[in-house]
Each structure stands twice: as structure tokens, then as C-alpha cells.
Amino acid sequence: MTDNTKPTLVLEHVTKRFGDFTAVDDLSLQVRPGRIFGVIGPNGAGKTTTIRMIVNITIPDSGRIELFGQPMKVSLQDRIGYLPEERGLYRKMKVGEQLRFFAELKDVRGKEADARIDRWLEKLQLSDWKNKRAKELSKGMQQKVQFITAVIHDPDLLILDEPFSGLDPVNVELMKQTILDNKGEGKTIILSTHQMEIAEKLCDDVCMINRAHKVLDGPLREIRRSFARNAVALQIVGGDGLLNDPALVANTRQHGEELEVLLVPGANPQILLKRLVDAGVTVNKFELVEPSLHDIFIEKAREAA
Amino acid sequence: MRKFLAVVKREYVQRVRTRFFIVATVLGPLVMAGFTIVPGMMIGMKSGGPTRLAIVDQTGKMSARVKKELINGKQPDDDEEQTRDQPPVGNTNRKEQINQAARRFHGSYQVEEVPLNGRTIDEVKKDLETRIQDRELDGYIVLPPNLLETGEAEFRARNAGDPFTSNYVRGAISAAVRGQRLADARIDEKSVETASQPIDLKTFGSGGQENKGQAGFYLVFGVGFLIYMSVLLYGQVVLGAVIEEKETRIAEILFSSIRPFPLMMGKLIGVSLVALTQFAIWGVAFVTFSAVVIAGSPIALPHIPPTLFLYLGVYFLMGYFIYATIYALVGTMVTTTQEGGQLAMPVVLMLIAGLFLSFNIIRSPNSPLAFWSSMFPFFAPITMLVRIVTETPPFWQIALSLAICLATAVGLIWLTSRIYRVGMLMTGKKATIPEVWKWVRQA
Numbered sequence: 001m002t003d004n005t006k007p008t009l010v011l012e013h014v015t016k017r018f019g020d021f022t023a024v025d026d027l028s029l030q031v032r033p034g035r036i037f038g039v040i041g042p043n044g045a046g047k048t049t050t051i052r053m054i055v056n057i058t059i060p061d062s063g064r065i066e067l068f069g070q071p072m073k074v075s076l077q078d079r080i081g082y083l084p085e086e087r088g089l090y091r092k093m094k095v096g097e098q099l100r101f102f103a104e105l106k107d108v109r110g111k112e113a114d115a116r117i118d119r120w121l122e123k124l125q126l127s128d129w130k131n132k133r134a135k136e137l138s139k140g141m142q143q144k145v146q147f148i149t150a151v152i153h154d155p156d157l158l159i160l161d162e163p164f165s166g167l168d169p170v171n172v173e174l175m176k177q178t179i180l181d182n183k184g185e186g187k188t189i190i191l192s193t194h195q196m197e198i199a200e201k202l203c204d205d206v207c208m209i210n211r212a213h214k215v216l217d218g219p220l221r222e223i224r225r226s227f228a229r230n231a232v233a234l235q236i237v238g239g240d241g242l243l244n245d246p247a248l249v250a251n252t253r254q255h256g257e258e259l260e261v262l263l264v265p266g267a268n269p270q271i272l273l274k275r276l277v278d279a280g281v282t283v284n285k286f287e288l289v290e291p292s293l294h295d296i297f298i299e300k301a302r303e304a305a
Numbered sequence: 306m307r308k309f310l311a312v313v314k315r316e317y318v319q320r321v322r323t324r325f326f327i328v329a330t331v332l333g334p335l336v337m338a339g340f341t342i343v344p345g346m347m348i349g350m351k352s353g354g355p356t357r358l359a360i361v362d363q364t365g366k367m368s369a370r371v372k373k374e375l376i377n378g379k380q381p382d383d384d385e386e387q388t389r390d391q392p393p394v395g396n397t398n399r400k401e402q403i404n405q406a407a408r409r410f411h412g413s414y415q416v417e418e419v420p421l422n423g424r425t426i427d428e429v430k431k432d433l434e435t436r437i438q439d440r441e442l443d444g445y446i447v448l449p450p451n452l453l454e455t456g457e458a459e460f461r462a463r464n465a466g467d468p469f470t471s472n473y474v475r476g477a478i479s480a481a482v483r484g485q486r487l488a489d490a491r492i493d494e495k496s497v498e499t500a501s502q503p504i505d506l507k508t509f510g511s512g513g514q515e516n517k518g519q520a521g522f523y524l525v526f527g528v529g530f531l532i533y534m535s536v537l538l539y540g541q542v543v544l545g546a547v548i549e550e551k552e553t554r555i556a557e558i559l560f561s562s563i564r565p566f567p568l569m570m571g572k573l574i575g576v577s578l579v580a581l582t583q584f585a586i587w588g589v590a591f592v593t594f595s596a597v598v599i600a601g602s603p604i605a606l607p608h609i610p611p612t613l614f615l616y617l618g619v620y621f622l623m624g625y626f627i628y629a630t631i632y633a634l635v636g637t638m639v640t641t642t643q644e645g646g647q648l649a650m651p652v653v654l655m656l657i658a659g660l661f662l663s664f665n666i667i668r669s670p671n672s673p674l675a676f677w678s679s680m681f682p683f684f685a686p687i688t689m690l691v692r693i694v695t696e697t698p699p700f701w702q703i704a705l706s707l708a709i710c711l712a713t714a715v716g717l718i719w720l721t722s723r724i725y726r727v728g729m730l731m732t733g734k735k736a737t738i739p740e741v742w743k744w745v746r747q748a
Contacts, residue, residue: 055561057726074564082561088554093319104311105562149558 014063038203081155106153239281316575374477540632547636556729565722624686682713
């Protein structure tokens with residue numbers, strides 16, 4: 001399998017311009033093998049352009065891309081599985097034939113290709129649709145067919161651009177599980193998405209791109225820790241006055257039933273809990289809040305704006 | 306290479322299996338036959354039975370001859386010459402066929418003589434007019450007493466605007482008058498006919514070889530027409546294939562798996578094979594059909610050297626390929642097939658320009674114009690063929706023109722694939738030429 005010490009993918013000072021518009025500016029990142037690498041960022045940030053450069057559809061104006069320890073070249077394309085953001089299938093072609101064609105384009109052919117197609121169709125609960133034309137499928141089904149085209153050649157690197165869009169909750173779970181299975185097989189996965197809750201649950205590492213620049217990069221756990229704001233989510237009855245101590249509480253915000261209490265930096269949340277309990281306040285919920293990826297995303301996007 | 310073949314296979318199999326292809330292949334020849342035969346039949350169709358004519362003969366001796374000419378369908382002079390122009394092979398057969406066709410075209414005639422019986426000509430005319438009004442008669446001919454001297458006769462018909470009938474009548478009277486004049490001069494009609502037989506001019510090239518230029522020339526036009534037809538039919542298919550991939554965004558997956566050049570080449574070859582399959586089916590059908598229908602009556606097939614067939618085939622493929630690539634190129638720049646068709650039209654008109662040029666070239670096949678136009682890849686498929694059948698140029702010129710054609714086709718595909726790769730990443734609007742130029746440099 002993949003060598004665990006060397007990164008699967010390296011981008012060094014990669015820049016791509018379209019005319020006067022700089023889509024990606026001096027981007028450097030590393031994707032480690034066997035991990036799920038999340039690429040997040042607002043629309044138009046340069047995610048898709050970055051991915052297209054990785055799969056060798058466009059070529060960077062400057063900078064270097066290295067995949068599996070080699071400079072990017074055409075022959076490496078067969079080791080990548082790519083699910084583009086904008087899906088496309090031949091509308092009039094039957095699902096089975098379609099998959100067969102895409103498998104052949106990735107140099108998988110003959111009985112081997114047929115066996116893999118059947119296995120994947122079964123896994124994604126599409127076996128009954130093998131002889132239907134693509135246009136007869138629902139959007140979610142097309143999505144799953146498209147996913148199969150990305151994995152049919154058993155690639156070492158899987159790049160998924162918004163893999164969950166258009167899927168119902170059941171299929172989202174199925175897709176998540178499939179992605180995790182792939183990770184379990186030692187594959188490296190790059191996941192680009194807007195859906196922060198999913199990224200939060202799946203990704204090991206995260207890179208955030210905004211306006212062509214990288215604004216964040218690193219293991220998800222470390223990022224969240226660095227954004228920890230010493231906040232507590234509270235659900236209490238009575239004891240309102242206790243929260244007015246400026247030496248302890250910096251700010252409070254009401255979110256429905258819940259109260260978000262932002263403590264003064266360095267303050268110990270346990271002191272607050274003790275005071276509440278001592279004052280006889282009913283504490284229904286007391287939770288130390290780590291910032292969600294969503295919060296970090298919004299904060300970073302605002303910062304840049 | 307295997308990926309390239311996968312693309313070719315997909316394009317071919319997916320298209321050949323469509324109902325549209327099967328229907329077009331079966332109906333194509335029928336429609337074409339319909340277009341050639343039906344109009345002829347419609348013109349020839351004579352509604353309401355034979356044309357009823359009356360002859361008022363004031364000369365007293367001409368009516369029998371005129372009647373004979375009218376009924377026997379002896380054709381007006383021009384038709385007669387066409388008949389004689391046919392090659393001697395199967396001559397009688399041929400002549401008979403043409404006469405038959407002409408009779409069908411002119412319809413049949415019912416002729417009656419109306420004697421004066423002491424009435425004045427005006428009374429007779431008045432009487433005949435009434436009969437025309439009553440639809441008992443379609444028209445009448447008045448042969449005045451001095452017909453043989455003045456050569457003037459009168460034809461009145463309900464439908465005086467019908468040029469076919471009046472021409473026919475004129476021809477019949479002329480023939481009758483000529484026959485009578487010869488008889489009056491005591492000259493044997495038969496020997497005059499023999500004496501008037503036109504000569505047969507055999508044309509030879511200066512090398513002493515009999516020149517097949519004429520037959521070859523028709524063939525070249527046939528090939529030109531075939532290129533034009535196939536480009537019109539299958540150019541649209543190429544255009545649609547490119548646009549479909551752009552629209553459905555399949556292109557993005559394709560480009561992540563295969564390089565643009567083999568992809569584009571594969572598409573073009575796949576679609577071309579579909580076209581060739583269709584033409585082959587039509588060709589076989591046509592040959593079988595002709596063999597069955599014309600069996601027994603040998604049609605003088607012009608003798609054509611096999612090398613010429615080779616050139617015809619090669620230049621047909623070249624021409625088709627170059628122009629089909631134009632459609633692919635256009636497809637990369639536009640978003641709908643309608644747009645694409647409009648954009649490709651000016652280029653396809655060059656094909657027609659090539660056909661017109663060949664009229665000049667056939668008269669001076671070694672002029673500088675002939676040379677340069679046969680080196681210009683958009684004209685060469687037709688102009689070089691014309692030169693080959695008239696005055697075959699040195700082989701190096703043929704080879705050079707083929708090389709230029711091939712380089713053009715490959716160059717166009719290369720350019721197309723570059724534009725395709727960048728163009729498919731841009732969505733939603735038609736590209737401008739400066740944009741396209743930027744894409745070419747960017748890719």
C-alpha cells in the first residue's frame with residue numbers, strides 16, 4: 001500500500017490565473033496517506049480549480065504538484081479517482097455500459113471490469129438499475145453511479161467534490177460509510193464540501209481556502225483547539241445575576257433555551273459551575289463548547305471580507 | 306491507445322444502435338428515390354385522360370401526316386438529338402426507354418380530323434370553340450392552305466399556357482411539314498434521316514489513351530456531393546457529441562482520464578465510422594438494386610482505372626474529415642447545436658466554392674489557380690480530383706496535397722482538443738474569438 005512517511009500529494013506555491021483573475025494564489029499543501037483531507041471554503045474560493053490542477057485537467061501557471069512522489073503527469077491520472085462537483089453521465093447510455101466505458105478509460109477492462117461494476121452496483125443498491133438509461137435515474141441515483149465511476153479502478157487517491165449534494169439522509173449515511181471504508185483500505189481521500197457537519201465528522205485534516213489563498217491548514221483537532229474560545233453552553237433556571245461578574249464572564253448570548261457564555265480568557269469554567277451550584281440554581285446543561293468547523297469557517301470568511 | 310479505442314467504440318456502438326440510425330439508414334434511400342422520382346412523376350402525370358385535339362386541314366393533304374406525328378409521339382427536334390447522343394451500347398433499348406418516358410411525360414393524344422364540308426373556316430372555328438367550352442375537346446390545330454410555304458400554323462387550346470403540349474404540337478407539325486416538303490422535292494425521307502445522323506466524337510488524351518475525363522468528372526462531382534451530404538448529415542452529429550459532453554459536464558471526467566487529443570480523435574473517428582457504415586449499407590443497397598432492376602439492359606458503366614477509385618476514396622475521407630473537424634471545433638465554442646450550425650456554415654460554403662472552382666480547373670487543369678487551389682486543404686478534396694481526372698498532375702503534387710490535407714486535419718483536431726479542454730471549464734455562454742485564442746494558449 002502507500003508509504004506512510006511520505007505525503008501522497010504535495011502542492012508547492014501553486015498559482016493559476018484566468019486572464020486577470022487569480023483563481024489560486026501561491027497555494028502550498030500536503031496531503032498525508034491514508035487520511036481524509038477536507039478542502040473547505042466559500043463558493044468561488046478556488047477549491048475546484050485546485051482540484052482540477054491535482055487531477056491534471058488544468059496545469060498551474062507556476063508552482064509544482066507532486067503525486068505519489070512523482071511530478072504530476074498523465075500516467076498518474078489512472079491512480080486518481082475523481083468525482084467532479086458538476087456531475088455528468090451520458091443521458092441515453094445504460095448505467096452498466098456507462099460504467100464499463102469509464103472503467104475502460106481508466107484501463108480496467110474485460111471480466112475484471114464487469115465484476116467490479118456488479119460489486120459496486122450491489123454495494124450502492126443500484127443493481128436493479130444496471131440496464132436503465134441514465135436519464136431514467138433520480139438525481140441521487142445518478143450521483144451514486146457517478147461515484148462508482150470514481151472508484152471503479154480502485155484508485156490510491158480519491159478526490160470527491162461535494163459528494164453529498166443531492167443525496168437523501170439514508171444515502172448520505174451510505175456514502176459516508178463508503179468513504180470511511182475506502183479510508184479503511186488505506187486510500188487517501190480529498191473531500192471538498194460546504195457541509196461543515198459532515199466535514200467535521202469525516203475529516204482528519206482540513207485546509208480552508210478563501211479568495212485564492214489558504215487561510216487555514218492542519219489536523220482538524222488542532223485547529224479546533226486553537227480556536228477554543230473558553231465558552232460554555234448553559235441551560236439553567238434562575239441565578240441570572242451570577243453571570244454579571246466581569247472578572248469571569250466576558251459576554252453572554254441567548255440561543256433559544258440555551259445561553260452561550262463566553263468566559264474571560266484564562267478563567268476556569270469550574271468556578272462558574274461551582275457558583276451556580278452553590279447558589280442553588282438548577283443546572284440542566286453545562287457543556288464546554290469547542291468551536292465547530294462552521295464557526296471557524298464563518299469567522300475566517302468574515303475576517304477576510 | 307486502448308483508451309482511444311474505448312472512445313471510438315463508445316461513439317460507434319452508441320450511435321449505430323439508435324433507432325434514429327436504423328430508420329435513417331432504411332429510409333434514406335427511399336427518401337432520396339422519392340425526391341428524384343416523385344417530382345418527375347408529378348410533372349408527367351396527365352390528369353383527365355388523353356389530350357383530345359382536332360385538326361382542321363385547309364391544305365387538304367397534311368392532316369394524315371400531322372395526326373401520325375401526334376399519335377406516334379415523334380419527339381420535337383431537341384429530344385431527338387439527345388436520343389442519338391447515347392452511346393451505341395444498348396442503343397435501341399435506350400431509345401425505346403426514352404421514347405416511353407417521353408410519351409408518359411407528354412401524355413397520350415386523341416386526334417380527330419374535322420373536315421370543312423363547305424363551311425367557312427370561321428364557322429368551323431366557332432363550332433370547335435363551343436366544343437372546347439363543353440369540354441368535349443382540349444384544343445384544335447388549324448393548318449392554313451399555305452402551310453408548306455409560310456410554315457405557319459395555328460394552335461388553340463383551352464390551356465394555352467401549357468408549354469409542354471404546345472411544344473409537342475409544334476414539333477409534330479414541323480416534322481409533318483418537313484416530311485411533306487421532302488416528299489414534294491422527291492427526296493427519300495429515310496435517306497435524309499441517315500444523312501443527318503450526327504458524328505460520334507471520340508476524345509483522346511495526348512498520350513494516345515482514350516480520355517475518360519467526362520465520366521471521371523461526373524464521378525468527382527459525385528464525390529463532392531457525397532462529401533457535402535455527409536458533412537451536412539454527420540457534421541451535426543459531431544457537433545452534438547461535443548456539445549453533449551460539455552453540457553452534461555462529462556468532459557471533466559473524460560479529461561481526468563484521457564488526454565484531449567486522443568479523446569477528440571476518437572470521437573471523430575467513431576462518428577466517421579458510423580457515417581461510413583451508413584454509406585456502405587446504402588452503397589450495397591444501391592448496387593444490388595441497380596443490378597436487379599437493370600439486369601439484362603447493359604448500362605454503359607464508364608471504365609475507370611482502379612487508381613482513380615483509390616484517389617476518390619482517399620480524397621473523400623480527407624474532405625469529410627477536414628470538414629467534420631470544423632464542426633467539432635465549432636462545438637467546443639458554442640452551447641447549442643443551432644448556434645454551432647450557423648457558425649460552421651461559412652466554412653462549409655468553402656466546399657461549394659471548391660465545386661465552382663472546378664469548372665475553371667477542368668478547362669485549364671495546369672494553371673496556377675488549379676495548382677494552388679489543389680494545395681489548399683479546404684478545396685483540395687475536389688479540385689485535386691478534378692485535376693487527376695483531366696490531366697493527372699505529377700505524383701509529387703498529389704502527395705503534397707494529401708500531406709497538406711492530413712496535416713490540416715490533424716492540426717485542426719489538435720487545436721480543437723486544446724480549446725475543448727479549456728472551453729469545457731467555462732460554462733453558459735458562447736465564446737468569443739479572442740477568448741478562444743486565449744484558451745488555445747492557456748491549455
